[in-house]
Amino acid sequence: MSTRTYQVRTFGCQMNVHDSERLAGLLEDAGYAPVDGDGTPDVVVLNTCAVRENADNKLYGNLGHLRPAKLANPGMQIAVGGCLAQKDRGDIVRRAPWVDVVFGTHNIGALPVLLERARHNEEAQVEILESLDTFPSTLPARRDSAYSGWVSVSVGCNNTCTFCIVPSLRGKEKDRRPGDVLAEVSALVAEGVIEVTLLGQNVNSYGVEFGDRYAFGKLLRACGDIDGLERVRFTSPHPKDFTSDVIAAMAETPNVCHQLHMPLQSGSDRVLKAMRRSYRQQRYLSIIDEVRAAMPDAAITTDIIVGFPGETEEDFEETLNVVRAARFSSAFTFQYSRRPGTPAATLPDQLSKEVVQNRFERLIAVQEEVSWAANRALVDSTVELLVSTGEGRKDADTMRMSGRARDGRLVHFAPGTARIRPGDVVETVITYGAPHHLVADGELLSHRRTRAGDNHEEGLRPRTSGVGLGLPSFGPPSATSEPVGGCAVI
Numbered sequence: 001m002s003t004r005t006y007q008v009r010t011f012g013c014q015m016n017v018h019d020s021e022r023l024a025g026l027l028e029d030a031g032y033a034p035v036d037g038d039g040t041p042d043v044v045v046l047n048t049c050a051v052r053e054n055a056d057n058k059l060y061g062n063l064g065h066l067r068p069a070k071l072a073n074p075g076m077q078i079a080v081g082g083c084l085a086q087k088d089r090g091d092i093v094r095r096a097p098w099v100d101v102v103f104g105t106h107n108i109g110a111l112p113v114l115l116e117r118a119r120h121n122e123e124a125q126v127e128i129l130e131s132l133d134t135f136p137s138t139l140p141a142r143r144d145s146a147y148s149g150w151v152s153v154s155v156g157c158n159n160t161c162t163f164c165i166v167p168s169l170r171g172k173e174k175d176r177r178p179g180d181v182l183a184e185v186s187a188l189v190a191e192g193v194i195e196v197t198l199l200g201q202n203v204n205s206y207g208v209e210f211g212d213r214y215a216f217g218k219l220l221r222a223c224g225d226i227d228g229l230e231r232v233r234f235t236s237p238h239p240k241d242f243t244s245d246v247i248a249a250m251a252e253t254p255n256v257c258h259q260l261h262m263p264l265q266s267g268s269d270r271v272l273k274a275m276r277r278s279y280r281q282q283r284y285l286s287i288i289d290e291v292r293a294a295m296p297d298a299a300i301t302t303d304i305i306v307g308f309p310g311e312t313e314e315d316f317e318e319t320l321n322v323v324r325a326a327r328f329s330s331a332f333t334f335q336y337s338r339r340p341g342t343p344a345a346t347l348p349d350q351l352s353k354e355v356v357q358n359r360f361e362r363l364i365a366v367q368e369e370v371s372w373a374a375n376r377a378l379v380d381s382t383v384e385l386l387v388s389t390g391e392g393r394k395d396a397d398t399m400r401m402s403g404r405a406r407d408g409r410l411v412h413f414a415p416g417t418a419r420i421r422p423g424d425v426v427e428t429v430i431t432y433g434a435p436h437h438l439v440a441d442g443e444l445l446s447h448r449r450t451r452a453g454d455n456h457e458e459g460l461r462p463r464t465s466g467v468g469l470g471l472p473s474f475g476p477p478s479a480t481s482e483p484v485g486g487c488a489v490i
């Protein structure tokens with residue numbers, strides 16, 4: 001029997017992107033192979049998001065497009081997972097009876113078994129758990145990148161922001177043991193990865209589950225002891241749990257990048273209260289000041305929602321004031337969208353689309369001015385870039401390649417005649433600052449070929465086979481501690 005092929009389609013946040021690496025790892029462990037190019041896969045997995053209104057449209061739109069292919073290939077299987085599956089459950093099969101498997105956010109490990117059961121029983125399988133079955137990081141993963149890796153520190157969230165559906169779909173916060181996190185980071189670095197992003201819905205409340213308030217700062221410092229790890233990033237922190245020890249750890253640990261993504265959501269204390277965000281404008285700005293005092297070169301980005309129910313023009317002006325004061329290098333801006341099942345969905349004073357659209361455009365204009373001014377100020381500065389895939393491709397017109405600076409900014413640079421691969425590291429000087437990126441058209445100052453670059457060129461990607469139950473406490477894995485899981489580049 002020929003090897004069955006698979007394709008995973010990912011919607012939503014970094015957590016989903018990382019979960020999709022686990023889904024690919026699980027399927028490959030079960031004997032499936034990724035489909036080549038635009039071939040028709042035997043299994044299509046849709047890893048869904050439920051955060052925004054059009055999330056539903058995206059799912060049912062995709063399922064509609066898949067129906068003819070399924071009718072033409074009866075052996076094809078369609079599986080739906082992720083947050084929308086956790087929310088809609090059996091409704092998905094009722095609305096799209098050509099779906100074979102529906103699984104949730106708490107049991108992604110069940111996918112291969114559910115696919116087999118659906119094939120054997122010739123009946124759709126819907127399996128949704130109310131709480132976490134297996135910590136996803138104990139599952140195998142096929143990584144997308146040879147040089148950059150996601151490492152979860154926790155899943156779920158204990159907050160109750162009134163616009164957010166995540167806690168009801170991903171459950172309460174569960175923290176990984178520090179030793180497991182460090183073992184996975186070390187295993188990735190052993191395979192050539194030079195950049196790691198620590199992931200959590202709320203990374204800086206990490207340790208709340210095992211009673212260590214300062215666990216996240218310690219984790220960052222422990223990452224500093226891992227040889228070969230050049231860049232550490234993390235996302236997303238919550239301002240209410242942001243403590244000075246984390247700022248100190250960022251400033252004092254050389255491989256932790258001076259880049260911070262800290263969602264603001266609104267600049268108005270009244271709206272922050274209605275959002276149940278548990279911090280206020282002054283507290284937020286004081287964190288920004290403390291970060292800038294410790295790391296003057298830090299790039300700070302954020303998330304902002306405009307048009308929250310009841311938001312007045314004065315409230316919105318407060319948001320613009322914080323944007324001007326905080327000098328974000330960039331901002332992810334969203335129009336409030338009503339999500340059934342969230343407290344905010346039933347709040348009075350839902351605003352009209354026109355008002356929301358108007359504020360959205362004004363916010364983007366103000367933020368663009370701020371980003372552009374900050375980027376112009378970086379002309380003539382020297383930057384170190386990690387050359388990245390996609391962005392790393394040579395632009396046919398400009399012949400530029402692209403990469404990320406340590407502060408997270410996107411830089412398009414002139415590679416000259418050097419043969420540069422994604423995963424390599426170059427140094428160059430900024431010659432132009434655009435609103436959303438930087439340009440470096442001068443001669444490269446240096447080009448360092450890396451093992452990650454070699455692996456990328458040979459199409460090798462780390463494949464982690466799950467890390468769990470490592471050391472219960474801190475400190476990088478000593479010579480004696482075997483990471484429970486390991487990486488094998490294939």
Ligand code: SF4
Nearest residue numbers: 157159161164166201
């Ligand atoms: S912190 Fe708030 S917005 Fe973020 S996942 Fe938790 S509840 Fe949602």
